[in-house]
Amino acid sequence: MEDSEMRRQHDELRQEAADWFAIMRGPEAEARRVEFEAWLACNPAHRRFYNRIAETFSHGKLLKGTENERAANDLQADQKTLLLAPAKKWLGAGCIVATVLALGGASLYFQALPTVSKPPADLAHSASTPSNGARTFVTAPNEVKLFQLADGSKLTLDAGSLVEVDLGASSRTLHLVRGHARFDVAHEKRPFVVRAGNGSITARGTIFDVTITRERTVMVHLLRGAVDVSSDFQGRHAKKASVRLAPGQQFGFAAEQGPTPDEKPTRSSIASQWTDGLREYESVRVADLLAEANRHAKIPLQIASSEIGNIRISGMFRVTDPEGLARNVADLLGLGLASSPHARVLVRSCHDYGEVNCRPPS
The missing domain is CATH 3.55.50.30 (Phage tail protein beta-alpha-beta fold)
Incomplete structure (x- = not known):
């Protein structure tokens, strides 16, 4: 694609994003929400341009006008996306239907109260006592921190989170006691298992997030690779449940109960940049x-x-x-x-x- 054509599409996408931003702040926002979500879903570049407009507005800058230096840098980054999916002013019905179905299947990654309240008690009652050599990693209420584990894995903890880590001779077992954590798993023979509530997540060479919400729901969000989510619940009516996630999917279950066989993963509604x-x-x-x-x-x-x-x-x-x-x-x-x-x-x-x-x- 010629540079002039690339720049033209680049400018068109910026204008479309600015138009949508204005619409979604106006009286037609709810009436056109489905159309807007379809536009976002049809091309990854749409979301990038919309976010840039929103971020620019949030910092008190103009929605329109030239941003020559940033635009020049953006052209190269967006070239692959534009080549694969050229911008179109009008959406096809198939794209809208697919987006509506995806939105219908999505569940919120965080299910929390809208105001600050005292966090629930830690789910320590579902954890066994760590073996000798286990370590505890914790963050303060307003702190996000990255830890390098001895096996080469990386552990990122959101604010107010706690994880117990036991890297044994034959297995790597971690227990999310509270909060929100990202696990960037180093590939090796020992299985890597994260326990949260009455469920466990088994991964090999992958990146995923696990959250315990204020309602004691465990949410698993896979960014890369594959994970199996299974139940540790051993109650009288327990059924063995194991759910495999694909990248971009999330899965939630009640912390005290664990996942059940009829639960299915859904498309995640929250992306992956929370660590910064x-x-x-x-x-x-x-x-x-x-x-x-x-x-x-x-x-x-x-x-x-x-x-x-x-x-x-x-x-x-x-x-x-x-x-x-x-x-x-x-x-x-x-x-x-x-x-x-x-x-x-x-x-x-x-x-x-x-x-x-x-x-x-x-």
Whole structure:
């Protein structure tokens, strides 16, 4: 493809992304949401351009205009995607149907309360006592940290997380006690097994995330390779369950029960950049996004109504900066942001908040 044609498609995609960004902030947002999600899903470049527009807007820059230096760098990065799937102004029905089916099958990666509350007790009751030589890795409430394990694997812990690691002579066993962890597994003969609640995840040379939510649901999200999720539950009516995930899939189960045979993996609605704080979300509820940011918040983020909490948004957000995230979400959705020493609250209007410092809707 000639450079001039590549640049033309590049500019068209930027314009489409800017148009969609304006639509999704306007009165037609809900009516056109399915069409918007279909546009996002049809070409990986669509999501990249949309995220750039959203990030630019969030930092107070203009939606349109030239960004010559960044555009030049983007051309090379996007060339392969544009060659495989040229930009089209209108979507075909097949693409929309496929996207609707995918959205219908997706479940949220984090199922958490929209406000900060005391975390549940650790699931230590389901863990055996680590053998001699086991190590415990833990992070503070506002800390994300990478650990290098002795076998060459990498362990990344989100804020407020705890993992016990036992690298034995014949097996590698890790126990996620609380929080959210990424496992980048070094390939070798010893099996690598992560236990969480009453389930276990077995991997060989792969990358995956495991989360224990506030509702004591265990979520497994596979980024690369393959993992088998199985049940450790040995109750009277227990049935052996093992589910294999493909990259991009997620699977959830109740921590105390473990996975069951009729449960199926779904397409993940949350992407993989959480380790640096900047994360991409697709059609996520505002309540769930705030709950994730609250893992890093000193002052909790809250919502004034369930109606606001149930709004779905897509884009790139830095969850390690809860204050900035709250402002960005307020700007994106045309909401007010009321501030007090005890909370930051997303509101429809500042009218009812008296002397409380309230940033009005944009």
